[in-house]
Amino acid sequence: MAIHEQLKKIILDTLPGVECVIGWGPGQDALHGSPVFMRKPEDVDSFMDTPLGAFGAVNNLALFLPELSGKKVGVVVKGCDSRSIVQLVAEKLIKREEVVIIGFPCEGAADLTKIEKALPEGREAGEVTGAAIVGETLKLSLGSEEISLGLADIKADKCTRCKTPGAVISDAFAGIAGKAPEVRDEYADLAALEAMSLDERFKFWEREMSRCIRCYACRNACPLCVCRDHCVAGSRSPHWITQTDSTRDKLMFQIIHATHLAGRCTGCGECQRACPAGIPVLLLKRTFNRGVAEIFGYDAGMDTEATPPLLTFQVEEAHIKEREWQ
Amino acid sequence: MKIGVFICHCGSNIAATVDVLKVVESAKSMPEVVYAVNSMYTCSEPGQQAIEEAIKERGLTGVVVASCTPRMHEPTFRRTVERAGLNRYMFEMANIREHVSWVGKDKAANTAKAVDLVRMAVEKLRLDKVLIPKFIPATRKVLVIGGGVAGIQAALDCAEGGMDVVMVESEPSIGGKMSKLDKTFPTVDCSSCVLGPRMVDVAQNERIELHAYSEIASISGYVGNFDVTIRKKATYVDWDKCTGCGLCTEKCPSKKSYDRFNEGMGETTAINIPFPQAIPKKATITAASCRLLSGGKCGVCAKICTSQAVDYTQKDREITVKVGAVVAATGYDLMDWTVYGEYGAGRYPDVITSLQYERLLSASGPTGGHIRRPSDGREPKEVVFIQCVGSRDPSVGRPYCSGFCCMYTAKQAILTKDHIPDSRSYVFYMDIRSPGKGYDEFTRRAQEEYKAQYIRGRVSTVYPKGDKLVVKGVDTLVGEQVELEADLVVLAVGGEASQNAPKLAEKLRISYDGYGFFMEGHPKLKPVETNTAGVYLAGSCQGLKDIPSSVAQGSAAAAKVLGLLSKDKLESDPQTAGVDVKRCVGCRKCINVCPFGAIREVDMRGQIKAEVIEAVCQGCGLCTATCPQGAVQLSHFTDNQVLAEVEALCQS
Ligand SMILES: Cc1cc2nc3c(=O)[nH]c(=O)nc-3n(C[C@H](O)[C@H](O)[C@H](O)COP(=O)(O)OP(=O)(O)OC[C@H]3O[C@@H](n4cnc5c(N)ncnc54)[C@H](O)[C@@H]3O)c2cc1C
Ligand code: SF4
Ligand code: SF4
Numbered sequence: 022m023a024i025h026e027q028l029k030k031i032i033l034d035t036l037p038g039v040e041c042v043i044g045w046g047p048g049q050d051a052l053h054g055s056p057v058f059m060r061k062p063e064d065v066d067s068f069m070d071t072p073l074g075a076f077g078a079v080n081n082l083a084l085f086l087p088e089l090s091g092k093k094v095g096v097v098v099k100g101c102d103s104r105s106i107v108q109l110v111a112e113k114l115i116k117r118e119e120v121v122i123i124g125f126p127c128e129g130a131a132d133l134t135k136i137e138k139a140l141p142e143g144r145e146a147g148e149v150t151g152a153a154i155v156g157e158t159l160k161l162s163l164g165s166e167e168i169s170l171g172l173a174d175i176k177a178d179k180c181t182r183c184k185t186p187g188a189v190i191s192d193a194f195a196g197i198a199g200k201a202p203e204v205r206d207e208y209a210d211l212a213a214l215e216a217m218s219l220d221e222r223f224k225f226w227e228r229e230m231s232r233c234i235r236c237y238a239c240r241n242a243c244p245l246c247v248c249r250d251h252c253v254a255g256s257r258s259p260h261w262i263t264q265t266d267s268t269r270d271k272l273m274f275q276i277i278h279a280t281h282l283a284g285r286c287t288g289c290g291e292c293q294r295a296c297p298a299g300i301p302v303l304l305l306k307r308t309f310n311r312g313v314a315e316i317f318g319y320d321a322g323m324d325t326e327a328t329p330p331l332l333t334f335q336v337e338e339a340h341i342k343e344r345e346w347q
Numbered sequence: 348m349k350i351g352v353f354i355c356h357c358g359s360n361i362a363a364t365v366d367v368l369k370v371v372e373s374a375k376s377m378p379e380v381v382y383a384v385n386s387m388y389t390c391s392e393p394g395q396q397a398i399e400e401a402i403k404e405r406g407l408t409g410v411v412v413a414s415c416t417p418r419m420h421e422p423t424f425r426r427t428v429e430r431a432g433l434n435r436y437m438f439e440m441a442n443i444r445e446h447v448s449w450v451g452k453d454k455a456a457n458t459a460k461a462v463d464l465v466r467m468a469v470e471k472l473r474l475d476k477v478l479i480p481k482f483i484p485a486t487r488k489v490l491v492i493g494g495g496v497a498g499i500q501a502a503l504d505c506a507e508g509g510m511d512v513v514m515v516e517s518e519p520s521i522g523g524k525m526s527k528l529d530k531t532f533p534t535v536d537c538s539s540c541v542l543g544p545r546m547v548d549v550a551q552n553e554r555i556e557l558h559a560y561s562e563i564a565s566i567s568g569y570v571g572n573f574d575v576t577i578r579k580k581a582t583y584v585d586w587d588k589c590t591g592c593g594l595c596t597e598k599c600p601s602k603k604s605y606d607r608f609n610e611g612m613g614e615t616t617a618i619n620i621p622f623p624q625a626i627p628k629k630a631t632i633t634a635a636s637c638r639l640l641s642g643g644k645c646g647v648c649a650k651i652c653t654s655q656a657v658d659y660t661q662k663d664r665e666i667t668v669k670v671g672a673v674v675a676a677t678g679y680d681l682m683d684w685t686v687y688g689e690y691g692a693g694r695y696p697d698v699i700t701s702l703q704y705e706r707l708l709s710a711s712g713p714t715g716g717h718i719r720r721p722s723d724g725r726e727p728k729e730v731v732f733i734q735c736v737g738s739r740d741p742s743v744g745r746p747y748c749s750g751f752c753c754m755y756t757a758k759q760a761i762l763t764k765d766h767i768p769d770s771r772s773y774v775f776y777m778d779i780r781s782p783g784k785g786y787d788e789f790t791r792r793a794q795e796e797y798k799a800q801y802i803r804g805r806v807s808t809v810y811p812k813g814d815k816l817v818v819k820g821v822d823t824l825v826g827e828q829v830e831l832e833a834d835l836v837v838l839a840v841g842g843e844a845s846q847n848a849p850k851l852a853e854k855l856r857i858s859y860d861g862y863g864f865f866m867e868g869h870p871k872l873k874p875v876e877t878n879t880a881g882v883y884l885a886g887s888c889q890g891l892k893d894i895p896s897s898v899a900q901g902s903a904a905a906a907k908v909l910g911l912l913s914k915d916k917l918e919s920d921p922q923t924a925g926v927d928v929k930r931c932v933g934c935r936k937c938i939n940v941c942p943f944g945a946i947r948e949v950d951m952r953g954q955i956k957a958e959v960i961e962a963v964c965q966g967c968g969l970c971t972a973t974c975p976q977g978a979v980q981l982s983h984f985t986d987n988q989v990l991a992e993v994e995a996l997c998q999s
């Protein structure tokens with residue numbers, strides 16, 4: 022049985038005990054999918070009923086869990102999504118017993134920006150009339166035109182460094198989890214940025230952030246940004262940022278977002294994926310993630326029992342030897 | 348708001364490198380500033396009067412003083428503005444001395460920086476709010492941790508002043524290091540004759556509750572209201588029944604237990620009373636040496652005890668007490684001198700520490716006061732003392748002077764001659780440090796009257812030769828190598844903070860330095876206070892010191908405690924955190940980071956919210972730094988106030 026058929030069966034079995042099961046379904050066009058909230062057995066029909074199938078399961082559905090807390094819900098997860106859940110549980114933002122986690126052996130998810138870039142000059146994703154995955158390629162039809170793209174070239178960057186393609190925790194699993202791949206995140210994406218002088222780097226960010234339209238899609242897509250309506254971005258007291266259209270205020274917001282996610286961000290990349298302006302906001306978060314790993318030996322979203330290093334108080338940190346005098 | 352700004356010259360401390368008048372001129376154009384003036388010494392009486400007058404005459408509603416560190420004079424100026432009718436929190440200080448004039452020489456740059464700091468203070472002041480302290484009841488009882496001479500003094504003085512005292516001592520008896528000493532400098536009077544009666548006073552004083560062989564398990568609460576959990580370690584003897592007769596110690600068949608009190612110079616029984624003058628004079632079983640407790644068969648002590656005090660089933664017990672103040676007097680320990688391979692690293696039995704030597708000199712010691720070599724029991728004739736072992740030696744991480752070793756070495760040289768008139772003492776020293784009443788005369792006496800031979804220089808190596816020890820060193824005054832054959836080598840081992848000091852400091856929430864010594868509130872003006880309200884220091888836990896200084900600090904700490912608890916209500920600091928429930932999303936981050944357990948979770952119409960317990964909050968600000976949406980704010984240091992300061996700085 023194909024993975025998505027197996028998943029459907031699990032979802033049907035799960036439905037009676039939960040408020041709903043969150044999964045992926047069709048979206049506005051052949052390429053885009055969107056979350057579906059399945060409450061009744063007939064809702065399950067639309068699950069992964071898309072040309073891209075599991076490869077199009079891009080949304081991190083953990084996003085919806087904090088708001089649904091208090092109710093029991095099921096959720097289908099890629100490996101990276103499961104890390105968000107682990108982190109939410111570790112921070113006690115959701116209760117483990119309130120979620121039924123359904124995993125599957127993820128083989129990577131699409132990066133729609135990469136696909137759009139690969140389209141012929143002047144063509145847009147919305148013009149794609151048909152899509153199908155054949156072996157290791159994605160075949161697209163734009164009217165009469167046919168193009169095919171190698172899956173490896175349009176896979177999200179995060180997938181290339183993913184060490185948890187199967188869920189970190191799950192209550193049900195479709196198929197067999199493969200062996201965890203031997204990958205090491207070298208933070209190669211940060212190298213180019215860090216090769217710049219401070220001045221160049223600042224200019225880089227000013228240029229990037231000048232496109233920001235302050236839609237806060239980045240924040241709203243982040244499964245760990247649980248402040249939602251109470252975000253400092255929109256508050257006068259405290260008045261961390263003004264509402265003026267200044268690049269510095271926009272950058273300030275990104276820095277605040279990155280700081281608030283330090284030691285919590287699992288690198289799911291939803292913030293960057295959601296940004297309509299294509300700003301590489303994940304770089305800031307990944308800089309912190311690397312630092313947290315180096316200083317505290319902590320990797321967010323791997324252990325529900327772990328204490329996030331910045332959400333505790335220790336007179337002496339195990340990894341920071343302040344008082345070594347012997 | 349009508350703000351007045353006062354810029355201090357601090358004599359020439361500030362004025363020499365800051366153009367004070369220029370700062371005054373700039374201040375005049377800052378928002379809401381209606382008055383700015385310079386002042387020679389703002390903290391002096393006329394300086395403070397000028398502030399009071401300006402408040403009254405010009406109707407000021409807020410004051411900025413630009414002068415020195417707020418650690419020193421913020422309380423002073425808060426009182427000043429309060430006298431003139433303002434709320435004491437409508438005051439801000441800019442530190443243009445420690446942060447400006449003392450650290451930079453460029454007058455133009457300094458002046459610009461001083462203007463920035465003043466502008467920041469003005470901007471913060473504009474957002475200051477009137478804060479009113481609350482009054483909280485206080486428990487009139489003090490906890491003294493450590494029963495050395497400093498702790499004993501603090502306890503007795505507190506009791507004398509009518510205060511109830513709880514004393515916690517980790518060893519089976521109080522007395523500390525002084526109880527191990529034979530005679531004490533500079534008077535060479537018998538240590539136990541001086542200390543003994545004071546220890547008895549502790550036992551007999553009705554106000555003092557003594558918990559020996561106990562430790563602090565945890566401590567929570569705040570000034571006036573500390574909740575202390577004391578762990579009473581199992582002694583396997585019911586101390587209520589034990590009469591201290593010592594019969595058990597005579598009959599115990601396990602006689603090879605390490606003798607802690609005698610610093611390992613002798614061996615003792617598994618059940619033991621450390622020394623004749625011990626307070627409390629009660630027996631304790633060392634479980635590891637006890638035949639029965641380590642799994643074998645015995646039970647001799649239980650049989651012999653006429654009061655049925657022995658109880659092999661005893662367990663550690665915890666009790667809780669409530670106190671209003673704490674005196675930490677945990678003293679010091681000798682550093683681990685075996686890092687010195689050149690002195691044998693502990694391999695040669697006749698190379699001993701100064702404290703071990705005290706036990707050999709003491710009439711109540713393992714040799715009955717006869718100096719005998721540990722190796723063969725022979726009386727030594729040639730004794731070499733090596734000073735600064737683990738003091739003033741950065742190579743072993745001990746750059747500081749232990750303070751008392753020069754003096755006790757001189758004392759030990761004198762006593763050696765007294766005990767063995769035909770002996771000769773040699774002292775290798777770096778410098779002789781003997782400031783103190785009668786101290787220098789004392790070290791001279793050791794040399795002139797008692798003929799101790801002082802050699803200025805370090806010892807490079809000690810090694811055995813036959814039944815002697817060869818000591819090789821250098822005499823830097825003569826510029827020659829020296830080689831001596833000694834019968835006994837005594838190392839003046841330097842001190843360090845007592846072993847568990849950092850752990851205790853964390854429980855008490857006081858700071859400690861890199862060596863584990865507790866930090867005083869101010870090196871000159873608050874020598875026995877800490878930066879945690881209600882916690883005081885006495886004796887060598889704060890830094891190594893001799894008995895007279897330790898006793899003086901004990902009395903000083905007692906005076907502070909008596910002063911603090913002279914009122915039955917204490918003013919609480921209103922600079923605490925508070926939660927804006929409209930903004931709080933109940934993510935509990937603040938609860939997790941608060942080191943004082945001052946935030947709890949409350950259910951507000953089905954939603955989780957955080958709530959600060961004001962009396963417990965210490966105003967550390969960790970929660971505000973953690974809360975992503977800024978729902979928890981620290982009064983007087985709100986995000987907006989800090990941002991206003993940053994903004995002021997960035998705009999200039
Ligand atoms: C060899 C030698 C000779 C000396 N000779 C002299 C002399 O002749 N004259 C002189 O003035 N000074 C002398 N001194 C210095 C003297 O020992 C100290 O000044 C004095 O003992 C300091 O007293 P204290 O109470 O601060 O500390 P301590 O005597 O160390 O007492 C501290 C007490 O606290 C207890 N304690 C430690 N940690 C804890 C804990 N966590 N909980 C509960 N209790 C705890 C300890 O068991 C101890 O009883 C000498 C020192 C040495 C090493
Ligand atoms: S990051 Fe890993 S789990 Fe996430 S989509 Fe890529 S391969 Fe799958
Ligand atoms: S900050 Fe971005 S990458 Fe990190 S958890 Fe949030 S959405 Fe994912």
Ligand code: SF4
Pocket residue numbers: 232233234235236237238239240292295296297298299300302
């Ligand atoms: S999603 Fe992009 S454009 Fe929108 S606020 Fe974030 S960075 Fe700015």
Ligand code: SF4
Pocket residue numbers: 923924940941942943944945946959963964965966967968969970971981
């Ligand atoms: S300021 Fe916040 S973290 Fe600090 S003691 Fe008060 S409540 Fe706790």
